[in-house]
Structure formats: structure tokens, C-alpha cells
Amino acid sequence: MTGPRRFRAGRFLDAAAVRAAADANPRLQSFMRTIAAHSEAGDVRSRRLLEHLIRRVVDDVGDLHLNNALNRLERIAVLRDNIAAILDHVLEGGTLPEGVRLETLGERFDQLNTEMRELSRPREGIVGDAPLRLADDAAQYADSLLREFEVAGGTSAAGWHVEPAAVVQDAFRAMPADQQAALRRAAELEPEALWRAVAAETESGSRAAVTDLETRLGGRLTPDDVARLRTAVGELGKARSKGLHMNDARLTEALARIADPELRAVVASGDIWLTQQLAVHNPEALATLWRRFRDRGGRADDGPGFRAYLRHDMVTYGRGVLGEYGAAFSLSSIELFLKGPDANVKVAGTDLVGIGHDGWVWLIDDKSHRARSVSGVSALTDNLVTNLRRDASDFRDAIARLQRDDPGFTPDPRIVDAISRMEDAAAEIDRINRRGSASTRPARISAALAERRLRLRVTSAAGEVREITQALRDLGLAVEPTGAPVPLPPIGGR
Structure with a gap:
């Protein structure tokens, strides 16, 4: 089984010409500098990546033009043959063939003229006035570009898309005979639609491609064969995806x-x-x-145990990052953040610190857990004094750096006031923790925070937390809604 015909126009590009064009374009130069700054291979890899992108785009644009031209030439050939047959019949002394009117002959000449004219305007013939789209899914297209580059080892001399043909063939041979027969029949009737279904790289894209394939087949397969085809396409798609993600090299x-x-x-x-x-x-x-x-x-x-450990660590870490950023962009009551979200979710301390529209300072810890209730928020309880002092110190250091870089810089008075209130609250809560009755401590801490207009809030932007224990509420904590939670992946599976 093979995909649609590819012409690989990009392989004919001269490497020196590609590099010269990149060097002459400020935006492409900026792109290479950005890639080089984030790559261990530096300038070498960034140049190779850019060349690969250019060759691939030339490949794909060329395929659009050339396939469109071929299709148009085929239509021209059919029109020409039909017109020639009619004219030959008339010139030999006959009348117009049955069912063919003089107006019909004129219409075919008009169609031929249109096809010939559009053949000289390839872009207009493909998309007209619409933007030129190389793919329906831009993210999937970008992913395929990068994967090709990585499979090629970071080189782009050939510009070829490496298909795991052997892996797909092995998967085909391992299928039951009735599934193989259904695939062969679909390949005979709708080869391009079948390939799109196999090559789809997202679940939504696969569903759409399979639906399109079944629509195009239009009852030419029995319901049982359609069911077998659907299963077989899924298996081939999985095998292809595995082959693309990993190979022996x-x-x-x-x-x-x-x-x-x-x-x-x-x-x-x-x-x-x-x-x-x-x-x-x-x-x-x-x-x-x-x-x-x-x-x-x-x-x-214990390979399976290590995989489970990896997955738990990655899901937990990823959910934490998603939660922090989700909370930051969902809290409309915060006018400005002194401490924004970052990827360092394993570092101890508060997650977010902001100033609300009413001037209150928000100290936020995101708990994107699957559980609905939380009983411990150490960043805002046991470690509250330490975190208040650390954050206030970090904010003062940031202001000092800005003033060193720009002597004319004047910090926002609201920020300076917020820092002072945080420092004052830390000192007061430290005193409360060392003195007085333990039974009255939560109420006194809550009052000290309120007097200094500080709020303690828990969010769960990528979790299910909706409530906290009474002990936490006594300290002044509350769960702050962030809108609909981000859907979480299932616990089992990949």
C-alpha cells in the first residue's frame, strides 16, 4: 500500500541558494537565532532545520501544483477526445451524435478553454482567492515536519519523508485474511482516501478520515467488510505511528x-x-x-515498574504546570501578578502572588489533584512565614535590579505597599506562632492577614479540588473557582 504520488520538488533546490535566501531574510535570521539559542547543536542545527522546512514546504506546494496540473491535463484529454470524436463524425458526413446538441458542443469548447486557461494559472486553479493551505491541521503538519527532521538525524539534504513501510507491511501480513481483503478492495476503489485514513496522526483526524473513506466507498463494500476495514485501518495506523516514533537506528x-x-x-x-x-x-x-x-x-x-514511575512523575508534573498557568489566566480578580506561573512546580513555596482590583494581596497555591477535598496546604500554613519573607525578598531584589538597569525606574506604589504588608504579616504571624494559646492561633493568624489585606487562596485549575477542611478555613483559606476544570487524562493507558 502506498500513499498519493509525491514529486519531491524540494530535492532539486540548491543548498547554497537556500542558505543565501535565509541569510537575506531578517525574519528567517531571527528564526535561526532563536532555534540556535535553544539547541545544543547551535547554528548548525538551526540552519539544517530551516533548510529542511523550506524543502518540505516546496515539496508540498509543488505537489499541490503538479497534481492539480495532472488532473487538469486528464480533464483536457477527455474533453479533447470527446470533441474530436464529435467533429470527426460530422466531418465524415454524419449528423451530431444522438443526445448531443450544438449548444452542448459549444459548452465543451468553453470547458476546454477554461481548463487551458487555468492550466497557466496554477495557484488560482488550486485555491482561487483563498489562502494556500498545506494541511487541514496546522499542529499535525508542524509535528510531521519536525519528526521527519529528527528521523533524518538532524539533516535535510534529501528532504524525504521517511515512511515505515516495512512496519506497515508487517502489520498488514499479520492481519486475518478477511481484513486484508477489505483493505485490498478499498485500495482498489479509493487509494488516496484509504491512505489518508491510515496516515492520520490525531484521533479526530483519524475519525474524520475514516468517515470520509466510508462515504467515498458509498456502499461498494458490504457492512461486514466496512467493519473489518475500520478495524484494519486502525491497526495499520497504530503500526505506522509506532514506526514513525521509533526505529532501529x-x-x-x-x-x-x-x-x-x-x-x-x-x-x-x-x-x-x-x-x-x-x-x-x-x-x-x-x-x-x-x-x-x-x-x-x-x-x-522492573521495566514496567519504571514506566509506571515515569508516567506518574510526568503526569503529576505536567498537571502542576497546567494548573498554575490555568489558574493565572482564569483569576479575573487579579489585576497584576508579582509572582506568575512557571515550570518549576516542584520548587517549594507559593505558586502565585498577585494584587487584586481591590488592593488585596492574594497568596495562591494550586492543588490540581484528582481528590475533591484538600486537608493540607503547607505553602500557606506551616511554611507561610518562610514563604512570605522569601517572596517579599525576591520582589525587593527584582525592583533593585530594575533600578540598577534603569536609574529612572520608579516602582508602582501598590507593589511597594504590597511587599511591606507581606513583610509585616510575616513578622506578626511569626510572633503569633511563638506566643499565646495554640487553640486561638488560627483565628489570630486569620485576623492578622485580614488586617493587612492578604488573602490565602487554593485553586485547582487542572484538578478536582472543590473544598478544604475546616482547619484550613479557620486560617482564612478558601478555594477560588477558576471556571471549568481542564480535562485530565485517564489514569490507565498511555
């Missing part, structure tokens, strides 16, 4: 970078979607997580 290269022989063995036999992908894209993080797994008693030969 990439895995061998990743394993060669792993010094620990036990970790190397776990990766070699591990899950391609998680363990092996981490080995390819972030071997340093893989090594760190492996050490933590082993320190916590994980066995050296």
Missing part, C-alpha cells in the same frame, strides 16, 4: 548514550511511547528519574 543511537547497563536494558525492552521517547529526547532526565526510581527501591529489571 534511533533506538540504537539512544541506547549508545546511556552509560548505565541496567537502564540501557530497560530502555531496550521498554515502551516506545514513554521510556524510549524519553531516552531519545531527554536522556539526562531519564538518568535522573532512573536514579530516583532505584533509590526508592525499584528493581533494576
Whole structure:
């Protein structure tokens, strides 16, 4: 089974000409500087990536033009043959064929003239006045560009999309005979639509492509064959996706970078979607997580256990990042943030600090947990004094840096006042913790915060937390809604 015809116009581009064009364009130069700054390979990789992008786009635009031209030439050939047959019949002394009127002949000449004219205007013939779209899903298209570049080892001389044909063929041969027959029949009738269904790289894209394929087949397969085809397309798509994400060359290269022989063995036999992908894209993080797994008693030969540990760590970390950013963009009552969201969700301390429209300072800790209730928020309870002082110190240091860089800089009075209130609250709560009855301590801390117009809030922008214990409420904490929660992935599966 093969995909639509590709012409690979990009491979004919001269590398020196591509580089010269990039060097002459300020926006492309800025792109290369940005990529170089975030890549270990620096300028070399950024130039190779840009060349790969240019070649691929030329490939795809060229395919649109050339396939459109071929289709148009086929229509021209059909029109020409029909007109020629009619004229030959008339010139030989006959009348117009039955069912053909003089107006019909004129219409066919008009169609031929239109097709010939559009053949000289390829872009207008494809999209007219609409923007030129290379793909229905821009994110999927960008992902395919980057994956091709990585599969090629960071080079772009050929500009070829590497299809895991052998993997797909193996999956096809492993199918039951009735599924193979359904695929062969669909390939005969609608080859391009079938390939789009197999090659779709998102769930929504796959559903749409399969629906389109079944619509195009239009009853030419029995219901049972359609069901078999649907199953077979799904299996081929999974096999292709696995082949694109990992192949022997990439895995061998990743394993060669792993010094620990036990970790190397776990990766070699591990899950391609998680363990092996981490080995390819972030071997340093893989090594760190492996050490933590082993320190916590994980066995050296427990590949599934390590995968579960990786997934738990990644989901927890990812949910924390998503929660912080989701909360920051959902709290309309905050006018400005002194401490915004970041990716350092494992660092102790408050998550967000902001000033509301009413001048109150909000100290926020995001708890994007699956549980509906929270009983402990150490950042706003046990460690509140430490965190107030640390945040206030960080804010004063930031102001000092700005003033050093710009002697004319004047900080917003509201920020200076907020910092002072935080410092004053820290001193007062420290005094309360050291003196007085423990039974009255929560009420006194809550009053001290209110007097200084400080609020303690818990959010759960990527979780299910909707309530806190009475002990936390006694300290003045409350759960702040952030709108509809971000959908969480299922606990099981990938």
C-alpha cells in the first residue's frame, strides 16, 4: 500500500541558494537565532532545520501544483477526445451524435478553454482567492515536519519523508485474511482516501478520515467488510505511528548514550511511547528519574515498574504546570501578578502572588489533584512565614535590579505597599506562632492577614479540588473557582 504520488520538488533546490535566501531574510535570521539559542547543536542545527522546512514546504506546494496540473491535463484529454470524436463524425458526413446538441458542443469548447486557461494559472486553479493551505491541521503538519527532521538525524539534504513501510507491511501480513481483503478492495476503489485514513496522526483526524473513506466507498463494500476495514485501518495506523516514533537506528543511537547497563536494558525492552521517547529526547532526565526510581527501591529489571514511575512523575508534573498557568489566566480578580506561573512546580513555596482590583494581596497555591477535598496546604500554613519573607525578598531584589538597569525606574506604589504588608504579616504571624494559646492561633493568624489585606487562596485549575477542611478555613483559606476544570487524562493507558 502506498500513499498519493509525491514529486519531491524540494530535492532539486540548491543548498547554497537556500542558505543565501535565509541569510537575506531578517525574519528567517531571527528564526535561526532563536532555534540556535535553544539547541545544543547551535547554528548548525538551526540552519539544517530551516533548510529542511523550506524543502518540505516546496515539496508540498509543488505537489499541490503538479497534481492539480495532472488532473487538469486528464480533464483536457477527455474533453479533447470527446470533441474530436464529435467533429470527426460530422466531418465524415454524419449528423451530431444522438443526445448531443450544438449548444452542448459549444459548452465543451468553453470547458476546454477554461481548463487551458487555468492550466497557466496554477495557484488560482488550486485555491482561487483563498489562502494556500498545506494541511487541514496546522499542529499535525508542524509535528510531521519536525519528526521527519529528527528521523533524518538532524539533516535535510534529501528532504524525504521517511515512511515505515516495512512496519506497515508487517502489520498488514499479520492481519486475518478477511481484513486484508477489505483493505485490498478499498485500495482498489479509493487509494488516496484509504491512505489518508491510515496516515492520520490525531484521533479526530483519524475519525474524520475514516468517515470520509466510508462515504467515498458509498456502499461498494458490504457492512461486514466496512467493519473489518475500520478495524484494519486502525491497526495499520497504530503500526505506522509506532514506526514513525521509533526505529532501529534511533533506538540504537539512544541506547549508545546511556552509560548505565541496567537502564540501557530497560530502555531496550521498554515502551516506545514513554521510556524510549524519553531516552531519545531527554536522556539526562531519564538518568535522573532512573536514579530516583532505584533509590526508592525499584528493581533494576522492573521495566514496567519504571514506566509506571515515569508516567506518574510526568503526569503529576505536567498537571502542576497546567494548573498554575490555568489558574493565572482564569483569576479575573487579579489585576497584576508579582509572582506568575512557571515550570518549576516542584520548587517549594507559593505558586502565585498577585494584587487584586481591590488592593488585596492574594497568596495562591494550586492543588490540581484528582481528590475533591484538600486537608493540607503547607505553602500557606506551616511554611507561610518562610514563604512570605522569601517572596517579599525576591520582589525587593527584582525592583533593585530594575533600578540598577534603569536609574529612572520608579516602582508602582501598590507593589511597594504590597511587599511591606507581606513583610509585616510575616513578622506578626511569626510572633503569633511563638506566643499565646495554640487553640486561638488560627483565628489570630486569620485576623492578622485580614488586617493587612492578604488573602490565602487554593485553586485547582487542572484538578478536582472543590473544598478544604475546616482547619484550613479557620486560617482564612478558601478555594477560588477558576471556571471549568481542564480535562485530565485517564489514569490507565498511555
